[in-house]
Amino acid sequence: MSSLLANKKVVIIGPGLIGGSVARGLAQQKLDCEVTVVGRNENVLRDIVADGNASGYSTDIKKACENADLVLVAVPSLTVEAVLAEIGDTSAVVTDAASVKGEVIGAARRVFGEVPANFVPGHPIAGSEHSGYTASFPALFHGKKVILTPLDNTDAAAVELVTALWEMLGAEVLQMDVPQHDAVLAATSHLPHLLAFALVDTLSQQGASEEIFRCAAGGFRDFTRIASSDPQMWHDIFLANGEPTVTVLDDYIENLYRLRKVIQEKDSAELMTTFTRAKESRDRFLELLAAGGATDKQSP
Amino acid sequence: MSSLLANKKVVIIGPGLIGGSVARGLAQQKLDCEVTVVGRNENVLRDIVADGNASGYSTDIKKACENADLVLVAVPSLTVEAVLAEIGDTSAVVTDAASVKGEVIGAARRVFGEVPANFVPGHPIAGSEHSGYTASFPALFHGKKVILTPLDNTDAAAVELVTALWEMLGAEVLQMDVPQHDAVLAATSHLPHLLAFALVDTLSQQGASEEIFRCAAGGFRDFTRIASSDPQMWHDIFLANGEPTVTVLDDYIENLYRLRKVIQEKDSAELMTTFTRAKESRDRFLELLAAGGATDKQSP
Numbered sequence: 001m002s003s004l005l006a007n008k009k010v011v012i013i014g015p016g017l018i019g020g021s022v023a024r025g026l027a028q029q030k031l032d033c034e035v036t037v038v039g040r041n042e043n044v045l046r047d048i049v050a051d052g053n054a055s056g057y058s059t060d061i062k063k064a065c066e067n068a069d070l071v072l073v074a075v076p077s078l079t080v081e082a083v084l085a086e087i088g089d090t091s092a093v094v095t096d097a098a099s100v101k102g103e104v105i106g107a108a109r110r111v112f113g114e115v116p117a118n119f120v121p122g123h124p125i126a127g128s129e130h131s132g133y134t135a136s137f138p139a140l141f142h143g144k145k146v147i148l149t150p151l152d153n154t155d156a157a158a159v160e161l162v163t164a165l166w167e168m169l170g171a172e173v174l175q176m177d178v179p180q181h182d183a184v185l186a187a188t189s190h191l192p193h194l195l196a197f198a199l200v201d202t203l204s205q206q207g208a209s210e211e212i213f214r215c216a217a218g219g220f221r222d223f224t225r226i227a228s229s230d231p232q233m234w235h236d237i238f239l240a241n242g243e244p245t246v247t248v249l250d251d252y253i254e255n256l257y258r259l260r261k262v263i264q265e266k267d268s269a270e271l272m273t274t275f276t277r278a279k280e281s282r283d284r285f286l287e288l289l290a291a292g293g294a295t296d297k298q299s300p
Numbered sequence: 301m302s303s304l305l306a307n308k309k310v311v312i313i314g315p316g317l318i319g320g321s322v323a324r325g326l327a328q329q330k331l332d333c334e335v336t337v338v339g340r341n342e343n344v345l346r347d348i349v350a351d352g353n354a355s356g357y358s359t360d361i362k363k364a365c366e367n368a369d370l371v372l373v374a375v376p377s378l379t380v381e382a383v384l385a386e387i388g389d390t391s392a393v394v395t396d397a398a399s400v401k402g403e404v405i406g407a408a409r410r411v412f413g414e415v416p417a418n419f420v421p422g423h424p425i426a427g428s429e430h431s432g433y434t435a436s437f438p439a440l441f442h443g444k445k446v447i448l449t450p451l452d453n454t455d456a457a458a459v460e461l462v463t464a465l466w467e468m469l470g471a472e473v474l475q476m477d478v479p480q481h482d483a484v485l486a487a488t489s490h491l492p493h494l495l496a497f498a499l500v501d502t503l504s505q506q507g508a509s510e511e512i513f514r515c516a517a518g519g520f521r522d523f524t525r526i527a528s529s530d531p532q533m534w535h536d537i538f539l540a541n542g543e544p545t546v547t548v549l550d551d552y553i554e555n556l557y558r559l560r561k562v563i564q565e566k567d568s569a570e571l572m573t574t575f576t577r578a579k580e581s582r583d584r585f586l587e588l589l590a591a592g593g594a595t596d597k598q599s600p
Binding site (some may be wrong): 125126194205213249252257268281 | 425426427429444445447474480483484485487488489491492493494495496497498499500501502503504505506508509510511512513514515516517518519520521522523524525526527528529531532534535538539542545546548549550551552553555556557559560563564566568571572574575576577578579581582583584585586588589
């Protein structure tokens with residue numbers, strides 16, 4: 001499969017954590033790809049080329065994409081539309097890495113009238129609370145899942161090329177429809193981030209917040225790790241995926257109210273039932289994670 | 301300080317994660333303490349002695365505590381009362397490791413009429429989602445905080461001995477009053493555990509729960525790690541510390557509702573403000589953790 005990428009002209013727009021890790025991964029494969037990184041900060045772009053992780057760079061999206069075979073748009077969700085507009089009509093296969101696919105489909109429709117057959121919406125389920133090219137590393141996608149959400153008119157060869165890219169970087173590629181992707185991500189990623197941001201925010205506004213943070217331990221550090229994530233990126237995600245997030249948030253708040261009542265009524269049996277059920281579900285999740293070949297490697 | 305423990309007769313009641321780690325830590329110090337572990341499961345008790353982590357064992361609490369200098373009660377919160385009743389009147393310094401101090405003070409009052417001067421309520425802020433002697437390790441308390449909540453009538457020499465024990469095991473010992481301890485722990489530990497249990501529980505009851513767990517990644521694993529904790533222990537904690545937990549839970553739910561509205565109204569500025577504030581607070585927490593000498597070592 002990976003030979004599909006050999007000698008291809010690849011353009012990476014937005015060489016941050018995701019785009020930078022793709023560039024590093026491609027460089028490691030020595031496929032004689034011609035990789036061009038596109039961004040605004042020329043110092044970063046020059047570093048990437050100097051590091052041997054791209055063959056060239058540009059600050060001009062349209063120019064960089066001329067004659068490209070594959071374009072990866074790795075910018076925050078709400079910037080995808082502007083980037084697609086700058087790319088314009090192209091014969092290259094175009095894919096993206098944004099966390100909300102409904103928003104990206106909408107952006108493509110607004111720009112092109114309909115979603116072009118050579119555009120393959122995609123989302124690597126990989127990340128870190130750190131961001132930018134300096135946080136990127138070639139193994140970021142090892143054992144991780146990438147979800148593609150092709151439409152009925154999406155070109156099969158385009159899907160194949162994008163699949164080959166992610167598999168070459170060590171990921172497992174799944175396909176879902178768009179609403180399914182956005183609902184699953186709302187539950188597993190967007191809601192947990194919201195809960196972590198809200199917890200740290202709530203505690204920071206308590207009277208004794210210094211003391212509270214001083215006494216917090218390892219469990220709290222792990223639980224709130226995702227609250228150190230990039231505010232701009234998560235701002236974009238919640239604006240782009242508001243409805244599915246609010247839907248699962250409402251289920252969650254309902255469960256919190258139930259547990260609040262259980263605690264107030266000292267309902268011993270119901271507490272044991274809930275905690276035991278949650279522990280069993282979480283242990284099952286760990287089994288799925290292990291079965292999926294996911295490594296236990298932490299992001300940096 | 302650590303010489304205070306030399307040649308002392310120490311009894312550890314409940315050699316699980318906490319009690320077992322204390323036994324292992326004491327064994328490493330080679331202070332010629334005579335350490336007796338007390339529990340129900342003789343196979344485990346024999347293992348501890350065979351491992352060289354105790355000089356003897358007993359299944360009889362009262363007998364084991366006769367002639368002891370220091371007794372550590374390391375059992376789940378709601379079992380402390382029964383254990384104190386079995387210990388009865390003693391000249392030994394008695395301390396505990398339960399997560400809720402109001403409950404323990406109440407238990408001591410119910411058993412003895414008033415809290416004895418030789419009883420020092422304590423709480424090591426250290427743990428793991430794993431439990432039992434097999435999960436214990438001698439460095440569990442390295443760089444961790446232990447909070448003692450002595451009362452007005454508590455004997456100063458008793459506090460000194462218990463402080464020496466925890467400092468010898470590598471912990472930093474703080475003192476707080478009882479309501480302050482229980483409020484701080486509700487915020488930093490009990491609420492996060494409730495939120496994690498509730499999240500896994502909510503998602504396990506969604507229609508596509510298999511698919512949801514299959515697509516969850518590293519952030520979700522870390523966020524929900526504490527939902528793999530011992531259900532019985534957390535059942536006890538929420539029954540014992542219901543009121544302070546519900547108080548901070550109400551603040552949290554109010555913040556969630558605010559964020560729900562912010563998302564629905566696509567209030568871009570307020571999203572950025574909240575996420576930026578949360579990220580800054582979490583980064584400050586990491587600084588406090590580092591400044592407190594806390595190691596970054598994970599529990600096993």
